[in-house]
Amino acid sequence: xxxxxxxxxxxxxxxxxxxxxxxxxxxxxxxxxxxxxxxxxxxxxxxxxxxxxxxxxxxxxxxxxxxxxxxxxxxxxxxxxxxxxxxxxxxxxxxxxxxxxxxxxxxxxxxxxxxxxxxxxxxxxxxxxxxxxxxxxxxxxxxxxxxxxxxxxxxxxxxxxxxxxxxxxxxxxxxxxxxxxxxxxxxxxxxxxxxxxxxxxxxxxxxxxxxxxxxxxxxxxxxxxxxxxxxxxxxxxxxxxxxxxxxxxxxxxxxxxxxxxxxxxxxxxxxxxxxx
Amino acid sequence: xxxxxxxxxxxxxxxxxxxxxxxxxxxxxxxxxxxxxxxxxxxxxxxxxxxxxxxxxxxxxxxxxxxxxxxxxxxxxxxxxxxxxxxxxxxxxxxxxxxxxxxxxxxxxxxxxxxxxxxxxxxxxxxxxxxxxxxxxxxxxxxxxxxxxxxxxxxxxxxxxxxxxxxxxxxxxxxxxxxxxxxxxxxxxxxxxxxxxxxxxxxxxxxxxxxxxxxxxxxxxxxxxxxxxxxxxxxxxxxxxxxxxxxxxxxxxxxxxxxxxxxxxxxxxxxxxxxx
Numbered sequence: 001x002x003x004x005x006x007x008x009x010x011x012x013x014x015x016x017x018x019x020x021x022x023x024x025x026x027x028x029x030x031x032x033x034x035x036x037x038x039x040x041x042x043x044x045x046x047x048x049x050x051x052x053x054x055x056x057x058x059x060x061x062x063x064x065x066x067x068x069x070x071x072x073x074x075x076x077x078x079x080x081x082x083x084x085x086x087x088x089x090x091x092x093x094x095x096x097x098x099x100x101x102x103x104x105x106x107x108x109x110x111x112x113x114x115x116x117x118x119x120x121x122x123x124x125x126x127x128x129x130x131x132x133x134x135x136x137x138x139x140x141x142x143x144x145x146x147x148x149x150x151x152x153x154x155x156x157x158x159x160x161x162x163x164x165x166x167x168x169x170x171x172x173x174x175x176x177x178x179x180x181x182x183x184x185x186x187x188x189x190x191x192x193x194x195x196x197x198x199x200x201x202x203x204x205x206x207x208x209x210x211x212x213x214x215x216x217x218x219x220x221x222x223x224x225x226x227x228x229x230x231x232x233x234x235x236x237x238x239x240x241x242x243x244x245x246x247x248x249x250x251x252x253x254x255x256x257x258x259x260x261x262x263x264x265x266x267x268x269x270x271x272x273x274x275x276x
Numbered sequence: 277x278x279x280x281x282x283x284x285x286x287x288x289x290x291x292x293x294x295x296x297x298x299x300x301x302x303x304x305x306x307x308x309x310x311x312x313x314x315x316x317x318x319x320x321x322x323x324x325x326x327x328x329x330x331x332x333x334x335x336x337x338x339x340x341x342x343x344x345x346x347x348x349x350x351x352x353x354x355x356x357x358x359x360x361x362x363x364x365x366x367x368x369x370x371x372x373x374x375x376x377x378x379x380x381x382x383x384x385x386x387x388x389x390x391x392x393x394x395x396x397x398x399x400x401x402x403x404x405x406x407x408x409x410x411x412x413x414x415x416x417x418x419x420x421x422x423x424x425x426x427x428x429x430x431x432x433x434x435x436x437x438x439x440x441x442x443x444x445x446x447x448x449x450x451x452x453x454x455x456x457x458x459x460x461x462x463x464x465x466x467x468x469x470x471x472x473x474x475x476x477x478x479x480x481x482x483x484x485x486x487x488x489x490x491x492x493x494x495x496x497x498x499x500x501x502x503x504x505x506x507x508x509x510x511x512x513x514x515x516x517x518x519x520x521x522x523x524x525x526x527x528x529x530x531x532x533x534x535x536x537x538x539x540x541x542x543x544x545x546x547x548x549x550x551x552x
Contacts, residue, residue, distance in 0.1 A: 111488060111504045115461065148424045150461035151488050151504045157461055185391065185426035185433055212387060212427050217490060228387045228427045 003236035006247065006272050012037030012065045014206075014250040015044040018265065019257050023048070024056050029262065031060035033269050039066040039248050040098055042091065050097040057098065065246040066141065066177070066204055067095040071105035073125030074118040074155065081125060088129055095138040101245075102139035102203050104177050109155040118155035123165050126174065133173045141177035141203040142166070148217055149182075159183055159192035166201050177204030178238060179250065181221060184210065184229040190237060197241020205238050207231050207276050208251045219252045223267060225275030232276060247276065279512035282523065282548050288313030288341045290482075290526040291320040294541065295533050299324070300332050305538065307336035309545050315342040315524050316374055318367065326373040333374065341522040342417065342453070342480055343371040347381035349401030350394040350431065357401060364405055371414040377521075378415035378479050380453050385431040394431035399441050402450065409449045417453035417479040418442070424493055425458075435459055435468035442477050453480030454514060455526065457497060460486065460505040466513060473517020481514050483507050483552050484527045495528045499543060501551030508552060523552065 013035055015026050023044040030038055038057060045053035057064060070088040075081045088103070095103050107122040109115065126140060133140055142162040145154035156162050162176045176196055183189055196202045209222035209229050224231045235247065249268055256264050289311055291302050299320040306314055314333060321329035333340060346364040351357045364379070371379050383398040385391065402416060409416055418438040421430035432438050438452045452472055459465055472478045485498035485505050500507045511523065525544055532540050 114506070115463070146423065147461040148422065148490075151486055151490075158463065161463055185423040187391070187434065187437055210427055214424075214427075214493060217493070230390070 003232045003239060006276055008034045008269065008272065009036035010246055011035050011272055012039050012063065012246045012248045013268065014039040014041060014068060014248060016041045016068070017249055017251045017268070018261050021261055023053055025261075027056055027060040027062055029265055031062060033265065035269065037063040037065055037246055037248075039068055039250070040064060040100060041068045042094070045094070045098070050094040054098050063246070064098055064100040065248055066102050066104050067091060067098060067100040067138075069104045069106050069143075072108040073122045074108035074110045074113060076110060076113070081121065085125060085128055089132045092129070092132050092136045092138050096136040100138060102141045102177070104204065105140055105142050106145060107142060107154050107156050109150055109152050111152055115150060115155040119161060119165070122155060123168055126165065127169055130169065130171055130174070133171075137173075139173045139175060139203055141175050143177040143179060143204075144182055146182040157182075158186055158188070159196060160188060163192065163196055163199070163201065166199070175201040175203035177206060178202060179206035179208070180229050180231055180234050181206070181208050181210060184234065189234070193234075193237045193241050197238070197243060200242070202238060202241065202243040203245065204248060205235070205243060205245065206248045206250045207235070208249065216254070219254045221251045221253050223251060223256065224271045235276060247272070279508045279515060282552050284310045284545065284548065285312035286522055287311050287548055288315050288339065288522045288524045289544065290315040290317060290344060290524060292317045292344070293525055293527045293544070294537050297537055299329055303332055303336040303338055305541050307338060309541065311545065313339040313341055313522055313524075315344055315526070316340060316376060317344045318370070321370070321374070326370040330374050339522070340374055340376040341524055342378050342380050343367060343374060343376040343414075345380045345382050345419075348384040349398045350384035350386045350389060352386060352389070357397065361401060361404055365408045368405070368408050368412045368414050372412040376414060378417045378451075378453070380480065381416055381418050382421060383418060383430050383432050385426055385428050387428055391426060391431040395437060395441070398431060399444055402441065403445055406445065406447055406450070409447075415449045415451060415479055417451050419453040419455060419480070420458055422458040434462055434464070435472060436464060439468065439472055439475070439477065442475070451477040451479035453482060454478060455482035455484070456505050456507055456510050457482070457484050457486060460510065465510070469510075469513045469517050473514070473519060476518070478514060478517065478519045479521065480524060481511065481519060481521060482524045482526045483511070484525065492530070495530045497527045497529050499527060499532065500547040511552060523548070
């Protein structure tokens, strides 16, 4: 499946990718390079508030594919789960103010709780969020996380289970965010991407790479081209399945965070063109 | 699925678990504690040879579930793949001398090669090994590895793909080694264990645990009870599916290797009883 040449105007970068920068620094630098969008992590507007964030983003004419990240539906007590739902509602409000298309959901997992039981709580939690989702008009995107995060971050580790929750709740504002880092190894990836595409459930597409010498489970992601993932091949599959949304760069890397962020961003743009 | 009380006589420990010890030290310590078997890594007899290894193991009356590890079928050139097959034949010879029931296969993965293509090479490679497998009478056990090893260690990351290779080659001496570390997260685990059991393809069962604070992808495994895996629940499923073989302890851990190995072994035996 041949991917079309990348269009920077339809690419976005997650603020966490350039963690050392403020939201204003991110937006200015992205816009200067012709990158069309920014996906906003909650810590990027924590101090300035969502309305000021919106002004900054608009000043640079950027689109906002996603607010990152809600979820965490699997707490042990109902009280904690309710409190988590309230936090998700606040994030949906923020997303609406900022103009984000979707809220990305990392669904949670709880040690001692079976993954099957956790998936039931996730489904319940998302169902309870749907009325507020409708009120705000912000989409919800379940992000399946790599199986190495099944301990305490996500009980949804393949596209198949994310799709199952979407099918169960069957709501136009509920879909899936596909991140190559989490899903590249999946033997069912091709058919899952196609099935999700037919259902119109692919809301987000995140890129980065899996490095051969990965030395940390969370903060050693690679830039596209650094590792083993056929990022362009997966983009081709996703686009062929009907997806026409943003390509979002989301990289957590102590190594890249230690670099000069302008040089790093130049490299990101280069790799978007050469290896995405 | 309730697991039966553990029987130490049907438990074995991989020499790599007590890496600081020689084979003789391992065998003496295991036998002293009533552990019935030892699974032998190739570096454990490298200097003494397979016949001396056999004598040491017999002196302590231990069984040998497995020689670890063969495989690595996905090299880029035919010459390298042939050389790898020759190495596997030598390992089968060693296994026959030592009296190991099976050779465990870590099948390999090669950066730049698709996982689908790699699985074809794995199937070809195992097929070419089968005549030597028949000559030696040593079983081959494909070990699916966790998806975090799909970059350069294994293109078989779920039980389903290991089973598919077994079905394709359909040989009584070819089966699967199940390691809870690699498979615990799999949403299809229950049905895959049952299907494998019906086919009589479960040759090995390895135990350890997945720690919440895992800090290294290779050498930070937990002892049963240290982490999030329902080891006893999985053992119950495996036994209910018809498996009556060894329970093998295989733990790579810098932390535990730094301990006094006798104290560590006491802890292993305790956890076999309490958390396996």
